[in-house]
Amino acid sequence: MEVSIKHSAKLLSQANHIVLTAHIHPDGDALGSMLALYASLSAQGKNVRMLLDDEVPRAFRFLADWKKIEQPQSAMPETDLLVVLDSSDLERIGKVKDVVTAPILNIDHHISNLKFAEYWYIDSQVAATGELIFKLLKEMNAAITSGMATALFMAIATDCGFFRFANTSAETLKLASELVALGAKPHTISEYLDAKPLAVIKALPKVLETLEIIEGGQNGKIAVLTLSQEILADFKDDTEGFINYPRNIEGIEIAIMFKEADTHSVRVSLRSKMVDVSQLALAFGGGGHARAAGCTVTETLGRAKTLIIDAAKQLLVTGLGVDDAKRDN
Amino acid sequence: MEVSIKHSAKLLSQANHIVLTAHIHPDGDALGSMLALYASLSAQGKNVRMLLDDEVPRAFRFLADWKKIEQPQSAMPETDLLVVLDSSDLERIGKVKDVVTAPILNIDHHISNLKFAEYWYIDSQVAATGELIFKLLKEMNAAITSGMATALFMAIATDCGFFRFANTSAETLKLASELVALGAKPHTISEYLDAKPLAVIKALPKVLETLEIIEGGQNGKIAVLTLSQEILADFKDDTEGFINYPRNIEGIEIAIMFKEADTHSVRVSLRSKMVDVSQLALAFGGGGHARAAGCTVTETLGRAKTLIIDAAKQLLVTGLGVDDAKRDN
Structure with missing residues (x-):
């Protein structure tokens, strides 16, 4: 109750x-x-x-x-x-x-x-x-x-x-x-x-090299970071804040970070400026808020990327959850 | 009055x-x-x-x-x-x-x-x-x-x-x-x-490669970023927030960023956790606050670095401005 x-x-x-x-x-x-x-x-x-x-x-x-x-x-x-x-x-x-x-x-x-x-x-x-x-x-x-x-x-x-x-x-x-x-x-x-260990700052360039920009149509682009197990080894899972690199790029509507937990499990972080990414996360068994959500996909890294990026493109097309009232200024 | x-x-x-x-x-x-x-x-x-x-x-x-x-x-x-x-x-x-x-x-x-x-x-x-x-x-x-x-x-x-x-x-x-x-x-x-242009995020690895860590004794270390004119060409002077990379490294007391304005002029940004870097900035004709200050040094980049880093080391030795009351918790 x-x-x-x-x-x-x-x-x-x-x-x-x-x-x-x-x-x-x-x-x-x-x-x-x-x-x-x-x-x-x-x-x-x-x-x-x-x-x-x-x-x-x-x-x-x-x-x-x-x-x-x-x-x-x-x-x-x-x-x-x-x-x-x-x-x-x-x-x-x-x-x-x-x-x-x-x-x-x-x-x-x-x-x-x-x-x-x-x-x-x-x-x-x-x-x-x-x-x-x-x-x-x-x-x-x-x-x-x-x-x-x-x-x-x-x-x-x-x-x-x-x-x-x-x-x-x-x-x-x-x-x-x-x-x-x-x-x-x-x-x-x-x-x-x-506070970040020196090793994290030194390994950051490797992370930024994985940055991909994907066209998403008139509602904006998608930016993706991909952290394979190999890259994650340098970070001991301390990847806090990394999602902000794709998120803050001009013209990006959805930012996605993939973290390969093991060979068949990928943690996905989602950020957006207007669309409701919690709907995307929910569809994959996760949850969160309209502009910050996440889920875990039990697939290989490559397959998880395909699934999530396709869903993100779809979300951009439908513009689901776009709320202009929250976008004014 | x-x-x-x-x-x-x-x-x-x-x-x-x-x-x-x-x-x-x-x-x-x-x-x-x-x-x-x-x-x-x-x-x-x-x-x-x-x-x-x-x-x-x-x-x-x-x-x-x-x-x-x-x-x-x-x-x-x-x-x-x-x-x-x-x-x-x-x-x-x-x-x-x-x-x-x-x-x-x-x-x-x-x-x-x-x-x-x-x-x-x-x-x-x-x-x-x-x-x-x-x-x-x-x-x-x-x-x-x-x-x-x-x-x-x-x-x-x-x-x-x-x-x-x-x-x-x-x-x-x-x-x-x-x-x-x-x-x-x-x-x-x-x-x-x-918001950052994509080019800035892509060029960030070059900036992070200039990171130097300098031993400063028991009061902590110094971390330095050096932005030569060559590196700055990628950024159109939009270097906002870069100082946080050296600042946030564990064990760093003073963070310094050098920006080469021209062959005989270098802009210096200073950050600290305990010592009063505004004193250092003032000594070079600049100013600011205890933990965030800046100055311009009319020297070559190499000479400016030597002068400022030596002064920062000195500041760490004297511990000038260390205020434990502001460091509690």
């Missing part, structure tokens, strides 16, 4: 043994939202654990309590409430669903949310789940430490491209302002997020 | 023939501040002109009224007030000072400001001169259109690295929030600012 923020706060206050989780391939919003909520509930004396079906990516290992995030192994002890953050369906939490038996409270901002939980608090108007957690903590009258403010600022900032994307509202910036007043330090956070 | 924001508003309201200007090599803050103030004063029925001793860089040619910016040619007609924006000394406005005869109102946020004007309104605590112009327009009870809000949002966002730098305060984000409510669209602005 749909619940209000007040009801969500009540569910949390009534529970004593709480497990928090978020989606696989966790991003800043998933981790920041989970860590802030964890810190607050722990300070309130709850028995809280964090489970994630993935390692914490290197870039986020500056946040308080990140080492307390566990990976799902054996069945968890009795749990009153499983809080599923920033995830639009149950598959997105991976093996966590197999080890926890409890009613689920789903807090999310994805428009593609399947409303799979016992309780859901979903607001697809906000830029990040972090915005919702911040509001939730206020609703609970929780003390917000600088560590929580840092986690929440990071959650919000990473999901709106540091206040660059179309989802950046006046409210997004107002909440960010409040978080800075509470102790979040944008420059420290961005230094951690932006 | 030092003036308050109220006094600044009064000086503007008393003047009828006003010339606005800003510093050479204009950045987003210089242009956005000038264009917003121009739009407001024009709407108030003033006779206003904008002079700039440089062309408007390509990236900013989406802002309303940018085509009305003139370059200084012959002596200007009688002027009541010359408003010098975002400039710490009179040399920074180039030839504009030779063609306008009028009392000067200087509105600026550089800590290195020389207080050269008849009237100065300086606040080095704010991230951008755009913050001061926004406050000034409020003080004047001026109507703020979406075009002005766009110019001011861009002014603020570009001077704080889109809310990433140490100068991003709670107030900075609050003002940005208000500007979005007034009609500024962060995603449209950032799309214009981030």
Whole structure:
């Protein structure tokens, strides 16, 4: 059932043994939202654990309590409430669903949310789940430490491209302002997020050499980066921000990055300026937002490229999701 | 004499023939501040002109009224007030000072400001001169259109690295929030600012090949990019953001980018995480902020590199300006 923020706060206050989780391939919003909520509930004396079906990516290992995030192994002890953050369906939490038996409270901002939980608090108007957690903590009258403010600022900032994307509202910036007043330090956070090993910068030319530009008709072009396993070996999967190279080229409407996970699995990142690429991602079992989405295609790299690029061309022809109101100025 | 924001508003309201200007090599803050103030004063029925001793860089040619910016040619007609924006000394406005005869109102946020004007309104605590112009327009009870809000949002966002730098305060984000409510669209602005010609992306590997890492002792390393005239030919001077490659490498304290303007003139950009590089820039006749500064060295590229890198090493040894309070978290 749909619940209000007040009801969500009540569910949390009534529970004593709480497990928090978020989606696989966790991003800043998933981790920041989970860590802030964890810190607050722990300070309130709850028995809280964090489970994630993935390692914490290197870039986020500056946040308080990140080492307390566990990976799902054996069945968890009795749990009153499983809080599923920033995830639009149950598959997105991976093996966590197999080890926890409890009613689920789903807090999310994805428009593609399947409303799979016992309780859901979903607001697809906000830029990040972090915005919702911040509001939730206020609703609970929780003390917000600088560590929580840092986690929440990071959650919000990473999901709106540091206040660059179309989802950046006046409210997004107002909440960010409040978080800075509470102790979040944008420059420290961005230094951690932006830090790259020297080897990554040195290997960047190899990535840029894979750039392809594909004509897409009157609605704009498609730009593609292809990261084979060979190229990825230099990056240890730290490819954050690479999608911006094709995305920022003049005249490009859809940017695509292919990452070869193994010989029959390819991770696909999609960005656009006008068309709704979440529809394309959904068609391949993925999800996301109108202008930033992704999916995994279980095919060879070559075959995955053909499939996705054809679908992208099709999307450009139909112009599906083009919203001129969001394009004005 | 030092003036308050109220006094600044009064000086503007008393003047009828006003010339606005800003510093050479204009950045987003210089242009956005000038264009917003121009739009407001024009709407108030003033006779206003904008002079700039440089062309408007390509990236900013989406802002309303940018085509009305003139370059200084012959002596200007009688002027009541010359408003010098975002400039710490009179040399920074180039030839504009030779063609306008009028009392000067200087509105600026550089800590290195020389207080050269008849009237100065300086606040080095704010991230951008755009913050001061926004406050000034409020003080004047001026109507703020979406075009002005766009110019001011861009002014603020570009001077704080889109809310990433140490100068991003709670107030900075609050003002940005208000500007979005007034009609500024962060995603449209950032799309214009981030757009790169395909040729620039294709030529980027050549730039990255010039990367040098120099040991600097216990306070961190120095990373250097060198853009010779040959390399610059591919970029038409659109090197915005390149300094972030050396800046973001793990363990780098000072990042330097050299741009060969001609055989005996080199533009130097400096970035740091802790030490005060504005001191280094000042020593070579430049200026800026503690963590982002620049200067022009009238030497060959090789000689300029030797001079600046030696000074940077020295700065790392003395640790001048290291402020641990700004490094906590």
